[in-house]
Amino acid sequence: MRTADTLTGDHPNVTFLPLSVVLRRWGDAGVDAGPFQYGLAILRPRYAALGLPRLLPLDRVLYGIQSTAPGAFGGFHHPNQGYRHLQMRPLITTYGPMGTGFPEPSELVALDLLRAYAHDCLHYGSYRSYRLRGDEVVRTQYGVNFRRHDGRTYSAPDLAGSPTTRNLGVVMEGACDREARRITREAARQHGVQQWAGIDRSAYRDVTGLLDRADVEALAQPEICDAVSPSPAAAAFLGSNGRYQASVNARYATFLDEIGRDEADDLHDVVLTAMISGQLSALSAWLRERRGPKAFESLFLSPVYFGPIGPAT
Template identity: 60%
Template sequence: MLRQWEAAGLDAGVFRYGLALLRLRYSALGLARLLPLERVLVGVESTQPDAFGGFHHPNQGYRHLQMQALITMYGPMATGLPENPPVAALDLLRSYAHDCLHYGSCRTYRLLGESVVRGQYGLNFRRPDGRSYSAPDPVGSRTTRNLGIVMEGACDREARTITRLAAEQCQIHEPSPGIDRYAYRDVTGLLDVDDIDPASASSPVTTAFLTAMASYQRNINDRYAAFLDEVGHTESYELHTVILSAIISGDVTTVCAWLDQHNGPYTFATLFLSPSYLTAG
């Protein structure tokens, strides 16, 4: 896809610069191998004339059993080329950086009858009957005590940081008001959910895209940021780094030790353990 863009005279340099950044950062976190590009499928054109792609497209995401990432090009997908190439390249970088961390997260599986079930994913554990170590957050919660939210938030926070650094280095600035501005703020981690107005979108598909963007910001990124502030205090960046390294290694003891040192004994279980996890199955 990048070659197609460059053949059309579009600059994909910000993606290549971001790729160099994430190689260094992820290596420091313990991720020895990035998601192979041959395992990344990027949709650039749709048979639906009003299709709108990007990180919040409903069919986008990492498939853990197939170990493949499905990504869509940001913006209208009628021609196969982006309407706003800089924002599309940043969105692609955020998506790839995000899915690299899902690809590199520690996972264990077991056979349950004829089904393959996941026993561990990063910091989280699951009983054979599906009971998770941590419970879902209450509806409307402004913070999180759910390990799935913590891990998703950690992966996206890191991906957005890399994207923001790449945008700054390549001097890609915030677009004028409209959906591209929301997308720019989203991929660079500068989004304020209260600024998003889905009703301002020009079509039902862009309304749905902005609605999904606002929901993800509110339920994932904002909750994770609140968690880091509450539990990490003035050392929230260090906690974020410890969490990411543990997601990759699967060694939860490093997070437990950090939390105990800064918040007292048994903090991990106090924060996350669901009573139902310990009950007899």
Template identity: 50%
Template sequence: MAALSAMRADASPLTDKHPAHVFRPLSEILSRWAADGVDTTPFHSGVEDAKRRYAHYGLSRILPFDRVLVGCESTRPGAFGGFHHPDQGYRHLQMVAVITMHGPMERRTPERPALALLDLLRAYSHDCLHYGSRRRYVEVAGLPVRTQYGINYRRATGQQYSVADGHGSRHTRNLGVVMEGACDREARSITRRAAEHFGITGPVDVLGALAFRDMTGTLTEQDSQRVVDVSESAERAQYAAALRNYEIGVNRRYLNFLGEFAPGEECECHTRLLAAVISGDTTALGAWLDDRHGPGTFAGLFRTPGYFGPGLTA
């Protein structure tokens, strides 16, 4: 606990990875944007929606705004931010989410406020689920080592419960991918409802339209396969490529997983899975899968052979 407390008192090791960007707490960013004339209502409304939904899964407390750092006002020419910006997201040891303002970052306020607010809502809703996922730590050589995250496990030696998916696989047997996909499916659902409620539509330019469909979970199969040419900016091109890779490697695999093991019951399976991620208890989820696919389905799907060696129990 002492080691974790020390890590959580100082987020500079995370923000120092982005020396060109200025990071401020989410509450301050929202206040600055509002002072500059940006209507932040869609974000706040979406957060209230997330609170209600997440309480249903057993999450009683969402990620505090002061544990979310948002980067903007970059000194790097051509800097482009958003959900797929490199090396950002929730970090469990520091208990801090580091995210960036969507769009050109050499600014105090976003170039496209509505799009940036949706991206912020998607990122925050996503990271709230990471924040609320069950975690367990052990001490190894004076340092905390996470042995459980949601419904994923690993030994203190680093041995993973499930193995990485093969390159190019359309399906997944990796619990990290399943949980990441579940968190993003939920976050994008919240963002999509906010966009619909406030009448926010996507831009007409290629990258803007693609980003809007990504934020709201409305990307098509064709979107995930197309290569977007963004010749005016290397960082925009990198962002488009990262968006595509994430859609293929996470969201499409999770979608295929639900269709494979819960055909016609995808929403029910998704709901049970998120509840298990928050509680860290796979009993109800495992029983639900067993009823449909036979005993031991969860372990049969995900546990790598040899995970439990001599003297080790489930």
């Protein structure tokens, strides 16, 4: 699975190339990839300090540069993309209309790429353990989350509409994206990138972590998405943007404020370090000192996790 291409068949209309090849092509064509390069300079020492000295190799990143599907629109919220842990390979698509194969506006494309790459580096670097169940490979630990052989995870799904989270999957996804968007925001500042209008405004606010409740409410209205979108696929992209912000990033931010309070940034760093190492001791101790004995279990443990083994759900 890690030596063969088992992913791009899910996207028959998209042309994928290794990211290293794309970046060389951009350089030859004069495409401004400066924000991405600024971001690399920021994330390397930051991730090393968190315990991740080796980044996701560029050759393993499959980057979709063009699509033959009518009205195709790419970017972080393109359907069925992201990091695949068994293959240790992410799929990323170029932000914006994908008909020409040429990025426009190039600075925003580079920022969207940086956000996706910084995000997937953390997925790539998070601790994982696997066991065989017959012929099936089962991931039993990912970061600070655990899964039993029958499919039960350590924490239960959040209730629909919850403003916060107690689900470890959401916590880790939110931690990855909070960090990636912080790096992207700083790269945009250093490169002097300004906000755009229309659909690009929402994309810029998304990749730099500036989306707020008003943005989410607007993106939940199809007529508003349609008004600024060049195609139905672009409108769907905007809708997905709003849902992801509401269900992942906003919930994680609320979780940090609830549990971390004035130490929210410190808690975020402790979560990331634990994800990369796979060790719960520092995170459990941090929570225990502030919320009492067995704080990790009381916050996250599902009551059915240690119940009798039943069929996978």
